[in-house]
Amino acid sequence: MLDIQLIRQKTSEIKASLNIRGSDYDIDKIINLDKQRRTLLQQTEQLKSKRNKTSKDIGNMKDNQSRVTLIDEMREVGNQISSLDNEVRKIESTLHKLMLEIPNIPHSDTPVGENDKDNVTIKEVGTKPSFDFIPKPHWEIGTNLGLIDFERGVKLSGSRFYVLNKGIARMQRALINFMLDLHTQQGYSECYLPFMVKEINFTAAGQLPKFADNIYRDIEDDAWFVTTAEVPLTNLHRDEIISSNDLPLFYTAYTPCFRREKFAAGKEVRGIKRGHQFDKVEMYALTTPDSSDEALNKLLIDAEETCKLLNLTYRVQRLCSGDLGFGSQITYDIEVWSPGCNEWLEVSSISNCGDFQARRANIRYRPKKNTKTEYVHTLNGSGLGIPRTLIAIIENNQQSDGRIQVPEALVPWMSNEEMIG
RNA sequence: GGAGGGAUGGCCGAGUGGACGAAGGCGGUUGUCUUGAAAACAACUGUGGGGGUAACCUCACCGGGGGUUCGAAUCCCUCUCCCUCCGCCA
Numbered sequence: 086m087l088d089i090q091l092i093r094q095k096t097s098e099i100k101a102s103l104n105i106r107g108s109d110y111d112i113d114k115i116i117n118l119d120k121q122r123r124t125l126l127q128q129t130e131q132l133k134s135k136r137n138k139t140s141k142d143i144g145n146m147k148d149n150q151s152r153v154t155l156i157d158e159m160r161e162v163g164n165q166i167s168s169l170d171n172e173v174r175k176i177e178s179t180l181h182k183l184m185l186e187i188p189n190i191p192h193s194d195t196p197v198g199e200n201d202k203d204n205v206t207i208k209e210v211g212t213k214p215s216f217d218f219i220p221k222p223h224w225e226i227g228t229n230l231g232l233i234d235f236e237r238g239v240k241l242s243g244s245r246f247y248v249l250n251k252g253i254a255r256m257q258r259a260l261i262n263f264m265l266d267l268h269t270q271q272g273y274s275e276c277y278l279p280f281m282v283k284e285i286n287f288t289a290a291g292q293l294p295k296f297a298d299n300i301y302r303d304i305e306d307d308a309w310f311v312t313t314a315e316v317p318l319t320n321l322h323r324d325e326i327i328s329s330n331d332l333p334l335f336y337t338a339y340t341p342c343f344r345r346e347k348f349a350a351g352k353e354v355r356g357i358k359r360g361h362q363f364d365k366v367e368m369y370a371l372t373t374p375d376s377s378d379e380a381l382n383k384l385l386i387d388a389e390e391t392c393k394l395l396n397l398t399y400r401v402q403r404l405c406s407g408d409l410g411f412g413s414q415i416t417y418d419i420e421v422w423s424p425g426c427n428e429w430l431e432v433s434s435i436s437n438c439g440d441f442q443a444r445r446a447n448i449r450y451r452p453k454k455n456t457k458t459e460y461v462h463t464l465n466g467s468g469l470g471i472p473r474t475l476i477a478i479i480e481n482n483q484q485s486d487g488r489i490q491v492p493e494a495l496v497p498w499m500s501n502e503e504m505i506g
Numbered sequence: 507g508g509a510g511g512g513a514u515g516g517c518c519g520a521g522u523g524g525a526c527g528a529a530g531g532c533g534g535u536u537g538u539c540u541u542g543a544a545a546a547c548a549a550c551u552g553u554g555g556g557g558g559u560a561a562c563c564u565c566a567c568c569g570g571g572g573g574u575u576c577g578a579a580u581c582c583c584u585c586u587c588c589c590u591c592c593g594c595c596a
Contacts, residue, residue: 144524159576
């Protein structure tokens with residue numbers, strides 16, 4: 086959520102910044118409602134002040150005649166107050182709903198663009214492997230070895246679900262452990278989170294109201310399946326005032342991610358690239374405003390480190406304004422090369438949300454003793470998405486005989502198994 | 507799932523219609539005293555909104571929401587969470 090005071094004071098700048106995201110937002114309506122709200126607030130508060138004072142007097146009065154007169158008078162004032170309060174409530178609820186729909190303001194040096202084609206490649210690390218045979222896509226390799234079972238996945242759960250067996254199932258588990266151990270070493274605190282959370286967590290993290298269609302949920306019990314660990318991690322400190330000594334906070338967590346998104350079948354969704362359920366290890370940071378740039382850099386370096394250790398060729402993209410996530414000011418994507426699919430696969434998205442989520446989730450800290458509280462900055466980054474990492478490993482390390490070599494760094498997490506298949 | 511009990515400031519804990527944003531204690535900060543520390547004493551010590559250049563004024567908040575009343579921490583309704591007992595269960 087944006088700061089209403091900022092919208093009030095720097096209206097045209099905000100409009101211009103939002104404009105480069107490529108959608109229209111009715112800032113004028115917000116300004117207008119805010120104005121109305123404050124006008125009414127002043128009226129109602131004046132009346133309340135009068136009622137408070139008079140009520141006190143009534144308690145102390147001896148003369149019954151004037152007492153009764155005042156009580157009658159205050160009854161009328163009370164009626165006025167409740168009708169004004171109702172108006173204020175209505176306006177505030179409308180205003181709040183509108184505010185929740187406004188995305189974050191892109192960082193000032195965000196490249197302007199429409200979609201992912203306008204993202205800027207910042208660097209490319211490693212070289213694409215060459216093969217003396219035609220590299221296969223992972224769905225062929227996996228199916229040939231009996232390690233990925235699409236049919237049975239569909240039988241169990243419908244399209245876009247799959248079953249992993251033996252070596253690949255184990256490699257998936259190994260990757261989770263490998264990444265959690267690595268991030269712990271990098272200074273993140275590991276936590277195990279609920280995979281279902283209450284609706285409010287999604288609103289606070291910025292997934293609602295916009296992405297309601299993408300979330301699996303049980304309305305009856307207000308239990309919503311996490312779409313990413315970012316959602317519970319954002320809410321870990323919701324409604325808290327964090328001691329500034331404790332900042333920055335770095336967390337890492339593994340969760341499955343459940344996404345309802347409806348895609349057309351076809352090449353885009355072939356294999357295990359886009360399931361309704363996938364695993365991910367997430368990195369998350371809460372910082373003071375002056376150190377979030379530094380933290381963003383750390384998240385990026387740490388995610389890159391994961392790719393490097395797994396021997397993956399990757400590139401880093403700076404997202405353009407049109408491709409930026411709803412809550413993000415700056416986002417870097419890391420994409421790994423997959424020779425079988427012949428494309429770059431996004432395995433990590435690393436974002437600085439500034440105080441956008443913190444304002445929604447009401448996460449604050451006190452810069453100095455006896456000063457006002459301020460909102461923290463929040464950052465998140467995948468470290469990494471598991472299925473696509475798996476794809477890259479399978480396709481990059483495929484052998485001419487169809488087997489898959491386990492990356493050296495992963496071998497200890499695979500009971501020292503060096504070859505799958 | 508059934509029955510009962512509870513939720514008050516950073517913490518403990520008083521408060522059943524007006525003098526309560528809330529006693530008292532602990533903790534914290536600052537000051538006095540002291541060579542220094544401790545002790546003692548004193549003052550200060552919640553959050554958010556609105557107005558004002560500012561001093562400051564004002565409103566709201568005693569788990570959440572709603573209601574009764576001139577006036578609610580206090581009365582009523584409702585929801586959530588916690589505790590105890592019973593049942594069920596991996």
